[in-house]
Amino acid sequence: MSIQRFSGNFTQQEPICDNAIEAAVEVLKSGRIHRYNTEKYKFSEASLLEEEFAKWQQSSYCLACASGGYAMSITLKAAGLKKDEVVLTNAFTLAPVPGAIVNAGGQPIFIEVCEDLVIDLDDLDKKAKSTKARFLLLSHMRGHIVDMDKLQIIVEANKLILIEDCAHTMGAKWGDRKSGNFGLAACFSTQTYKHINSGEGGLISSNDAEFMARAIILSGSYMHYEKHGAAPDANTFSHIRLETPNFSGRMDNLRAAILRPQIPNLNSNIQRWNKRYTIIDNKLSTINEITIPTRPQKEHYVGSSYQFLIKGITTEFAYRFIKANKELGVELKWFGDDEPVAFTSNHKSWLYIDTQPLPTTDNILSCLFDIRIPLTFSTQDCEHIAEIIGECAQQISLKGAD
Numbered sequence: 001m002s003i004q005r006f007s008g009n010f011t012q013q014e015p016i017c018d019n020a021i022e023a024a025v026e027v028l029k030s031g032r033i034h035r036y037n038t039e040k041y042k043f044s045e046a047s048l049l050e051e052e053f054a055k056w057q058q059s060s061y062c063l064a065c066a067s068g069g070y071a072m073s074i075t076l077k078a079a080g081l082k083k084d085e086v087v088l089t090n091a092f093t094l095a096p097v098p099g100a101i102v103n104a105g106g107q108p109i110f111i112e113v114c115e116d117l118v119i120d121l122d123d124l125d126k127k128a129k130s131t132k133a134r135f136l137l138l139s140h141m142r143g144h145i146v147d148m149d150k151l152q153i154i155v156e157a158n159k160l161i162l163i164e165d166c167a168h169t170m171g172a173k174w175g176d177r178k179s180g181n182f183g184l185a186a187c188f189s190t191q192t193y194k195h196i197n198s199g200e201g202g203l204i205s206s207n208d209a210e211f212m213a214r215a216i217i218l219s220g221s222y223m224h225y226e227k228h229g230a231a232p233d234a235n236t237f238s239h240i241r242l243e244t245p246n247f248s249g250r251m252d253n254l255r256a257a258i259l260r261p262q263i264p265n266l267n268s269n270i271q272r273w274n275k276r277y278t279i280i281d282n283k284l285s286t287i288n289e290i291t292i293p294t295r296p297q298k299e300h301y302v303g304s305s306y307q308f309l310i311k312g313i314t315t316e317f318a319y320r321f322i323k324a325n326k327e328l329g330v331e332l333k334w335f336g337d338d339e340p341v342a343f344t345s346n347h348k349s350w351l352y353i354d355t356q357p358l359p360t361t362d363n364i365l366s367c368l369f370d371i372r373i374p375l376t377f378s379t380q381d382c383e384h385i386a387e388i389i390g391e392c393a394q395q396i397s398l399k400g401a402d
């Protein structure tokens with residue numbers, strides 16, 4: 001192959017912006033790293049982050065906590081999940097999602113994925129009825145948003161409590177409405193590979209006062225709930241504060257200080273991601289061997305990663321395809337591997353959950369590939385990457401022709 005090797009790094013994020021570094025240094029100098037260690041009347045960085053994120057997300061309340069997975073697990077608890085109760089969720093998602101359900105005492109029941117990488121609404125309706133589930137933890141996996149209008153009809157018809165996993169949709173919209181504003185609550189991650197970066201961290205948004213009061217106490221607020229920036233009023237806590245256990249998982253001021261200055265940059269970063277996404281998309285749409293999930297008109301996504309299918313690819317050819325890309329410097333992730341690799345695993349390797357037949361999902365995952373698009377990649381880098389993927393897809397299909 002004449003094509004040049006790509007030398008960029010798929011895990012290299014942009015540096016934390018200077019004002020965030022300065023804010024972090026201030027926190028360190030103050031010694032007040034714990035979120036409730038505030039001078040009298042002064043709101044902490046964690047509390048200010050909650051206020052600013054709630055405003056940005058257009059939600060009444062926000063809680064900052066330890067991770068996205070932790071956020072989902074206390075969200076389920078605060079929403080009233082009972083021991084061994086069923087939680088419906090996407091079969092195509094990341095391991096912290098079933099993990100959070102199990103951590104909260106629930107039992108995940110997986111819903112099939114569609115070729116467009118969103119939850120299968122027919123399977124959802126069917127399983128909502130057969131299990132009589134009360135909860136749907138909807139994972140907008142890799143930023144693909146299902147038709148939320150149709151979803152809402154199923155949610156209402158089956159009286160489901162909707163919780164959104166927005167780890168990949170911070171800043172995305174369905175129509176005019178922000179992803180995360182469709183159900184009881186939404187959970188976000190501020191882990192390094194998501195849309196804002198504090199290494200680890202989680203955010204919960206909601207408009208429901210009692211839910212949020214329970215989540216705040218669960219997160220480990222002790223009796224400091226009045227020091228929260230975007231919390232319901234003290235009355236809401238009067239009983240909840242004594243009835244709710246402390247599952248210690250707070251966010252500290254250091255991480256909050258790093259995150260606050262990143263919020264105003266989110267919108268411009270979304271544009272930068274989408275510019276890169278579009279370049280890759282334009283190129284790969286011209287490759288016959290590659291199928292690209294269609295995205296609905298109403299979806300305003302954040303293109304921080306890219307997914308495509310090579311339909312009918314066998315395991316052997318999938319390995320060859322990955323290897324060929326790797327030799328040219330492109331790191332692909334493949335959800336169809338029998339062996340879970342790095343961040344990527346699928347329902348077959350979650351042995352702590354009873355086996356569930358998911359033939360459509362298995363079929364789709366077997367031919368689904370995924371790349372990250374870090375903002376350190378230039379637009380030329382994205383052209384280069386797409387060229388390599390396209391070339392490898394054509395080569396593989398030539399070899400695999402029968």
Ligand SMILES: *Cc1c(COP(=O)(O)O)cnc(C)c1O
Pocket residue numbers: 067068069070093094096097139140141142165167168189190191200201202
């Ligand atoms: C990253 C991620 C989470 C949660 O992330 P944490 O690492 O726990 O912060 C949840 N859902 C999806 C789909 C994710 O990718």
